[in-house]
Amino acid sequence: MRRSEAQGSGFDGSGGLGTVLAVGTSPNVAAGFAGVFRVGWKATSLAIEGRYHLPDSRSAEVVRGTIETTLLVVSLEPCIRFSPFSLCGLVTIGSLRGAGAGVAQPDEESRFYWGAGGRAAIEVPVVVPLSLRGHVDLTGNATRIRLAIDEHEVWRVSALSAAAGIAILIRFW
Numbered sequence: 001m002r003r004s005e006a007q008g009s010g011f012d013g014s015g016g017l018g019t020v021l022a023v024g025t026s027p028n029v030a031a032g033f034a035g036v037f038r039v040g041w042k043a044t045s046l047a048i049e050g051r052y053h054l055p056d057s058r059s060a061e062v063v064r065g066t067i068e069t070t071l072l073v074v075s076l077e078p079c080i081r082f083s084p085f086s087l088c089g090l091v092t093i094g095s096l097r098g099a100g101a102g103v104a105q106p107d108e109e110s111r112f113y114w115g116a117g118g119r120a121a122i123e124v125p126v127v128v129p130l131s132l133r134g135h136v137d138l139t140g141n142a143t144r145i146r147l148a149i150d151e152h153e154v155w156r157v158s159a160l161s162a163a164a165g166i167a168i169l170i171r172f173w
Helices: 005-008
Strands: 013-023 030-041 046-058 064-082 085-101 108-127 130-141 147-148 151-154 160-171
Touching: 013 046, 013 064, 030 160, 046 085, 064 108, 064 147, 064 151, 064 160, 085 130, 085 147, 108 160
Parallel strands: none
Antiparallel strands: 013 030, 013 160, 030 046, 046 064, 064 085, 085 108, 108 130, 130 160, 147 151
16 A cells, blocks of 8 residues: 555554653653554554663662662553544553662562553654654553562552653654
């Protein structure tokens, strides 16, 4: 199918790369990267997004030592589009890695992570076939992971997390 035929049918596809800032899944504000692939038909779309949060650490307040977390997730994102805005659902699964340092017996562990929530986005064309997409997310964290040093809890995943990001997308068809 040629691009003009796809556009006339209401079918489209795009993908891209972006950055994200998130709170609630790490001890501080976590920065990260995201990649997305999306297919759409008329006013709906379905995307798969992979996201990696860079290592984030802080000193433990109760005991001596530091904790560090990283998050690697994939999200399924069904959307209703009201050009240029979108409202989306989010279902996210992945792995949250936590590690301790500066203690006698440092430990590192990865745990299954999942959450569900929503996304509001705006997509602005730059030049054909490129566009910029900004979004804000609110997710309920179903996995309540906690990190401890010497049996003292030093951090716990928040019940809610929020994220904001921007991506550059290229339209394939």
